[in-house]
Amino acid sequence: MLVMKNHPCLMAPWHYFGRCIKGGGPFAFKMAHGLEIWDYASQNLEFNKLFNGGMACTARVVMKAILTGYEHGFDSIGSLVDVGGGTGGAVAEIVKAYPNSRVSILICRIDSDCIKILKSCQKVIPEKSWKIIIVDIVLEPNGEGILDDTGLVFDLLMIAHASGGRERTESEWKKILEGGGFPRYKVIKIPTIASIVEAYPM
Template identity: 50%
Template structure:
């Protein structure tokens, strides 16, 4: 009979496997907090509140307080919420916000709540269960799970399309702030128009134009996406296919677009961008993750998670290292580029046609 190891290293290894096995519990508790608007309830009260106060505000005549207590216990452990002892001495725990839970406020201008609901929706979780089949047989995980690729699925399912667009729109607002603060001189030098390729409902280009009103904004995406876009001052919505042609502009920007596509597709999209901008003065701004497998920065682990997200939801896309980005840019006719750090997970890759 094989001896069972009892060393500290072995026990630590076992515990780590248990933690990874149940890591989905964290995201499900997070989703529950967003669905119940727990952060918003606490925020509305103006400070920490008791469990009974929280339960009475979730909109249910008979809330499961014991369930809520256990979910909050985990979220406090993960530092999503804070717990305090009641100063009145009655022994009750008070729950408050942290720097993390403020990103769950659904009524806040900057919130990750729509993205949490999107990424943890059963339709978007299903492709993750197809990874082993993808390894064995190839194919697209989303198509294996749902019979069609994500873009076609969104086209035929309005509710899913809204869920998807809302999730991307909230990240656009957050990243737009980071881009604007980290690329001030770059936008000042654009003396004309800027086209957001794959711009969704236009949140990113709107934030840029609000900060730099001398720029004429063009939001470019597929017809079914642009049709749901609100009107913004200084922004024109243009529908089309980025694989066919991109509207002429003085510069182009793409946020989390190229990671959805294969290297070959990226070269095609970038080549069309090159044809759309002036050869001597034009530039393309690519906001994407740069993978650093051995990196120690705060967001390096998240970059690797994003890469697996591309297996789950994209059409052959992936996150890339700097070497991989350089190769794609050169093949598309962009021999010169800069990498600019911004206060967000992605970087700005500033690419020039000469």
């Protein structure tokens, strides 16, 4: 991840950061390269390999914390779809720990269309007892969480490199979940910067 984030392709957007904030867009990565990051990666194999390697490395580290801190969270799951799964690093770790799970990877761009994605998930979840599991940073509303400073750095990274993504507080997650048809949820803290948001349909 460190090598990836210091690659010239990902350093260049920071030179457009102020202009991006003042002008309200397009996003800094697109200003620097003329393409959004996903399109750029699809056309640049070297960067694609570096990006996927960095994300897979991060997934291995984070998944250790998830499998430790989310004890029994995957026990009853027979089938799992990984939305935004990249090359499948996260689900590979889950399958190692839960070899009887059937796993699918759905690669998509998660941005301001989170609610649309959740609505699609809600349509295919057949029972109220089924759940979605979101692994992401959940910021404290007053910014005083023990890892909130780091979370805000990730927020800046999202502005510089992603297309509309950002880190959110629990109340912001609540609004998205309710809009997507998952009004029942709980936030589970685990020993890493990310938290688990476990949400259930209506």
